[in-house]
Amino acid sequence: MSRSELTRSQKLALRYFAAAVTLFGVMIIFGLLSSLYYLFPGMLFEVFNFNTSKILHIDVLVIWLLMGFLGSVYWYLPKELDHEIEGIGMAEIFFWIFCAVVAAVAVIFLFVQYGPGNETTLWLINQGRKYVEAPRWAAIGLLAVMGVFAYNVAVTAMRAKRMTGIMWVLVLDLIPLLVVYLDAFPADPNMSRDLYWWWWLVHMWVESTWEVMIGCIMALVLMDVMGTSRRIVEAWLYIEVMLVLGAGILGLGHHYFWIGTPKYWLSIGGFFSALEPLPLLGMIVHAVYDAGMHRLKTNNRPAFYWITTEAFLNFIGAGIWGFMMTLPQINMFSHGTQWTVSHGHFAFYGAYVCGVIAVLYVVKQQVSGVGFLDGRLWKWGYGLLNLGMVGMVMALLMAGMAQAFYGRAIGGSTLMAFVNASENPWFVSGMWARTIFGFVFAGGYVALVCSMLRAPKRVPALYPQPEPA
Ligand code: HEM
Numbered sequence: 038m039s040r041s042e043l044t045r046s047q048k049l050a051l052r053y054f055a056a057a058v059t060l061f062g063v064m065i066i067f068g069l070l071s072s073l074y075y076l077f078p079g080m081l082f083e084v085f086n087f088n089t090s091k092i093l094h095i096d097v098l099v100i101w102l103l104m105g106f107l108g109s110v111y112w113y114l115p116k117e118l119d120h121e122i123e124g125i126g127m128a129e130i131f132f133w134i135f136c137a138v139v140a141a142v143a144v145i146f147l148f149v150q151y152g153p154g155n156e157t158t159l160w161l162i163n164q165g166r167k168y169v170e171a172p173r174w175a176a177i178g179l180l181a182v183m184g185v186f187a188y189n190v191a192v193t194a195m196r197a198k199r200m201t202g203i204m205w206v207l208v209l210d211l212i213p214l215l216v217v218y219l220d221a222f223p224a225d226p227n228m229s230r231d232l233y234w235w236w237w238l239v240h241m242w243v244e245s246t247w248e249v250m251i252g253c254i255m256a257l258v259l260m261d262v263m264g265t266s267r268r269i270v271e272a273w274l275y276i277e278v279m280l281v282l283g284a285g286i287l288g289l290g291h292h293y294f295w296i297g298t299p300k301y302w303l304s305i306g307g308f309f310s311a312l313e314p315l316p317l318l319g320m321i322v323h324a325v326y327d328a329g330m331h332r333l334k335t336n337n338r339p340a341f342y343w344i345t346t347e348a349f350l351n352f353i354g355a356g357i358w359g360f361m362m363t364l365p366q367i368n369m370f371s372h373g374t375q376w377t378v379s380h381g382h383f384a385f386y387g388a389y390v391c392g393v394i395a396v397l398y399v400v401k402q403q404v405s406g407v408g409f410l411d412g413r414l415w416k417w418g419y420g421l422l423n424l425g426m427v428g429m430v431m432a433l434l435m436a437g438m439a440q441a442f443y444g445r446a447i448g449g450s451t452l453m454a455f456v457n458a459s460e461n462p463w464f465v466s467g468m469w470a471r472t473i474f475g476f477v478f479a480g481g482y483v484a485l486v487c488s489m490l491r492a493p494k495r496v497p498a499l500y501p502q503p504e505p506a
């Protein structure tokens with residue numbers, strides 16, 4: 038396939054991928070900067086504070102992953118439904134609106150940073166809710182972008198001659214995905230009530246609606262890269278979705294342990310979130326099963342590696358690392374320490390970053406038209422990104438366990454105990470190791486970008502092109 042043969046929707050997808058990869062880089066820069074404050078606490082005092090750097094790091098994370106999802110869906114939709122996207126003109130315009138909003142918010146966060154605690158600040162500067170801090174006007178803009186996207190997908194699905202199981206799941210998933218975003222808006226002065234609703238957004242995104250979304254995307258990718266039959270992919274998708282929603286919705290309770298909600302949340306949250314690793318385990322069985330069925334034969338090595346890694350690290354980062362601290366008996370000690378940060382990094386990376394990178398390589402192969410995609414550069418990206426992330430996660434775990442042990446279990450959670458734990462050598466060396474592995478991760482990002490930009494060697498397909506049933 039050459040560039041001129043791409044549909045308009047696929048060209049739009051390429052723009053989304055370019056924006057996503059660029060913002061991935063911006064996120065890493067602010068991640069590294071945020072980590073340096075732990076080593077040099079007086080850094081940039083009263084010029085640029087840790088909290089703003091961290092806001093940029095995590096808000097850009099949410100945005101670039103969303104862009105990666107949008108790109109993936111715009112890429113696959115015309116092929117999946119055999120129909121060009123309805124309302125594509127509007128989608129093209131909204132891509133630029135999306136970019137303009139993100140750029141404007143970044144400028145506000147960089148130069149204005151914060152305002153007085155009133156309505157004007159909420160509307161123009163910062164809504165102050167972690168992960169979705171963008172001011173209200175920008176949140177409305179994002180809602181419009183997602184609304185146009187939902188319109189594109191739903192109306193194309195309605196007009197297309199055939200509807201597939203994957204598309205059904207995707208269309209239905211878009212409804213809660215959008216609805217919970219409305220949670221970014223209300224600002225309740227009662228902290229417990231505010232957190233109660235805010236968790237609907239954060240938890241229901243990453244542990245329900247985004248998991249379903251990436252499940253659909255991985256299903257499409259698997260058919261492309263391994264030629265897995267649609268029947269098998271869809272059967273697994275239904276099982277995974279059922280389990281994700283079955284455990285994930287009430288699993289929300291693991292955020293209600295200590296925010297002033299009734300006691301019954303301890304049992305509900307503990308029980309249901311302990312079941313959350315199950316669907317992720319199902320994904321691994323699925324990936325290994327497919328790889329075995331096709332005897333590891335693939336014409337796209339990098340995509341194949343990233344798909345398998347996504348399945349394993351989603352299970353380990355979200356499932357195991359989440360499970361470790363999801364029972365209230367343990368969470369009482371680990372809550373809000375670097376242990377949580379360890380899980381947050383591992384889960385986001387395993388579930389979503391690896392998945393989006395897999396799609397990038399599928400697209401790379403199809404746009405450049407090579408039969409067999411391999412080479413050396415992608416391996417550097419793969420190796421350094423994974424080494425950097427696993428290193429960071431282990432360093433954070435060590436630091437977090439020191440906080441839980443010295444600050445909570447032994448010190449009794451006093452302010453002094455917190456300060457002592459922060460000076461503990463296990464904590465301090467953990468923070469250094471995190472930054473060092475962060476630079477390794479950044480090296481991996483550079484290799485990833487180079488492998489995307491460099492023209493691949495023209496090697497004919499080694500195996501017969503998969504023909505999904
Ligand atoms: C060079 C690599 C990175 C560095 C140095 C880095 C550093 C940091 C730092 C210092 C924080 C603030 C933690 C705190 O409040 O104590 C943070 C938060 C966070 N980062 Fe990163 N990060 C990096 C890459 C990533 C990646 C690749 C992801 C996602 C896949 C990610 C997701 C997050 C999330 C979700 C949080 C919020 C965690 C929480 O508060 O529990 N970061 N990061």
Ligand code: HEM
Pocket residue numbers: 167243244248291292310311313314355356358359360361362363364368371372373374377380381382384385388
């Ligand atoms: C892809 C899926 C997941 C992602 C991206 C994810 C990400 C995160 C992040 C970023 C946080 C920190 C939130 C904050 O305080 O700012 C968090 C907290 C938490 N996650 Fe996950 N998570 C995932 C799946 C899971 C699963 C499957 C479990 C349980 C089995 C789990 C259990 C927890 C718990 C208990 C907390 C609260 C930690 C605390 O008390 O400080 N997570 N998660």
Ligand SMILES: [Fe+2]
Pocket residue numbers: 240244288289291292
């Ligand atoms: Fe959660």
